Amino acid sequence: MAPAAAPRTGRMTMIRVSAFRWVPPIVQGLVRDLRVRWALEEAGLPYEEFLISLGPEHQRTPEYFAMQPFGQVPAYDEDGLVMFESGAIVLHIAERSEILMPTDPVGRARAQSWMFAALSSIEPFIVNLAEVDVFSPNEEWAKLRRPGVVAMAQKRLQELSTSLGDKEYLEGRFTVGDLLMSTVLRILRGTDILEQFPNLAAYRGRCEARPAFEKALAAQLAPFAANAPPAANATA
Ligand SMILES: N[C@@H](CCC(=O)N[C@@H](CS)C(=O)NCC(=O)O)C(=O)O
Known part of the structure; x- marks a missing residue:
């Protein structure tokens, strides 16, 4: 099954960021969509997450490989502009924020x-x-x-x-x-x-x-808590 796409509504820029539905506690709070979420929060740009599962169901589908050639998180979709690599995505966001990128x-x-x-x-x-x-x-x-x-x-x-x-x-x-x-x-x-x-x-x-970091971290952790397998307690 392909990753569930967030519905596209209105005429405002729609930013979507991929993230894992759940990962083991030892890596919770470290997954690299955190960087992208944080940059978006600093820049004041609203976004939607789209959650994928590790493995063949979502992550390793042709649809997801088309977004992220290595099947990794994060992938980024801004009105059809698809990007991968957290550094490139964060740079792209930073270009629109003086908080992130000096103007001189x-x-x-x-x-x-x-x-x-x-x-x-x-x-x-x-x-x-x-x-x-x-x-x-x-x-x-x-x-x-x-x-x-x-x-x-x-x-x-x-x-x-x-x-x-x-x-x-x-x-x-x-x-x-x-x-x-x-x-x-x-x-x-x-x-x-x-x-x-x-x-x-x-x-x-x-x-x-920084408040933007705290917001980004909470956003990454929320699905882990909601989707934890019965035996796993999510912590970060
Ligand atoms: N250089 C990539 C690395 C991405 C990466 O390593 N993502 C990890 C999560 S932090 C991942 O998706 N791991 C699962 C896998 O490689 O199958 C970036 O910065 O975006």
């Missing part, structure tokens, strides 16, 4: 640099650790690999910590670069690694205290 050329370029830094210089190292801790915690190879993975993540975080210094945000003011960076740092929850860098832990907390 230098500020824009710097914010975009931090977006790419979050996704290509920090996230891969943190995801390597999540693969060990979340997806393969009991595998022998994971136990052997973990110290090296932790050391690499710590190295990048030390460099990020030095760059942030005592600033509130990476460029002094909040930008879309902070939105992506803090969602990447969030993947480290459940470890004590971020706490080894007090300015980064405080930075993540500052970003997540």
Whole structure:
């Protein structure tokens, strides 16, 4: 069965974002539609979610692959403009919001640099650790690999910590670069690694205290609570 499409009504821009109907508690609050929801909330753009199930029923259908070539969440549909990759979607949204994207050329370029830094210089190292801790915690190879993975993540975080210094945000003011960076740092929850860098832990907390983040997180979690299988208690 194809994902249920939100009905298209009226003449206003209709934005639809894919999200999972339910995921295990260990990844609740981390699924990458959170970034898109947060950007939309910061930009004040209304949207509708369309929920898909993991697996063959929705996620791995030709209809969904046509929206997201890898069958992943999030996919984004804005009046027929279909996008995938959370970074690209968030950039697209940020172009319409001074809260997310400075208007001066230098500020824009710097914010975009931090977006790419979050996704290509920090996230891969943190995801390597999540693969060990979340997806393969009991595998022998994971136990052997973990110290090296932790050391690499710590190295990048030390460099990020030095760059942030005592600033509130990476460029002094909040930008879309902070939105992506803090969602990447969030993947480290459940470890004590971020706490080894007090300015980064405080930075993540500052970003997540934004009302738009809180609204986005609540919106992602609501379906998980509603659709939890009988044995699973949703927490985040
Ligand atoms: N680079 C992609 C990654 C998307 C991604 O990894 N999505 C995960 C959820 S956070 C997913 O759909 N996983 C299920 C799968 O890969 O089958 C993006 O940033 O949008």
